[in-house]
Amino acid sequence: AQSVTQPDIHITVSEGASLELRCNYSYGATPYLFWYVQSPGQGLQLLLKYFSGDTLVQGIKGFEAEFKRSQSSFNLRKPSVHWSDAAEYFCAVARGGGSTLGRLYFGRGTQLTVWP
């Protein structure tokens, strides 16, 4: 079964500092990987996705993520955090291999606090 682990429940960084949010997945074949962001009381917005090819993917709002097959990880990074990045971040995985089911499996989320 697929599962997604986000080891950090809550991270606090200062504005302007770099950020890395961790995500590990368990799935035998090549996964389709996603990062979503959620502001309080809002829906989820897709930040970026990885399907194949270059293991470093760029997303919106200056975020990037790197797929490391050997570590089963897909960590989200940003070089310089802005106060507006404070939100909850979710990693998700979908089963690949031609399945049309399209189920997403979500991690429990990492809450990001940004200090001014």
Added chain:
Amino acid sequence: DGGITQSPKYLFRKEGQNVTLSCEQNLNHDAMYWYRQDPGQGLRLIYYSQIVNDFQKGDIAEGYSVSREKKESFPLTVTSAQKNPTAFYLCASKEAGRYEQYFGPGTRLTVT
């Protein structure tokens, strides 16, 4: 503007009453999903539908029901059988053959 709408944003009900949450999309997406979100638990799948007039149970379907009579609409009914209905409910949709899902703004349901 294309997107997913959920209404209402806040919903209050008394225990023992059924309540229906609306989800509409004008993205021409084939698949639609309902998730429940509780603090610290991520998103849990309630029901999903890949085509009109067909839907499947997700991981926590007990106490919920859905219908898919039109491609653009996927309403969720929270029945009185749902033991702990107070939560944030999110609807999502996706194109056939793709994997990324797009989410509505959510409905916060409070049952007292």
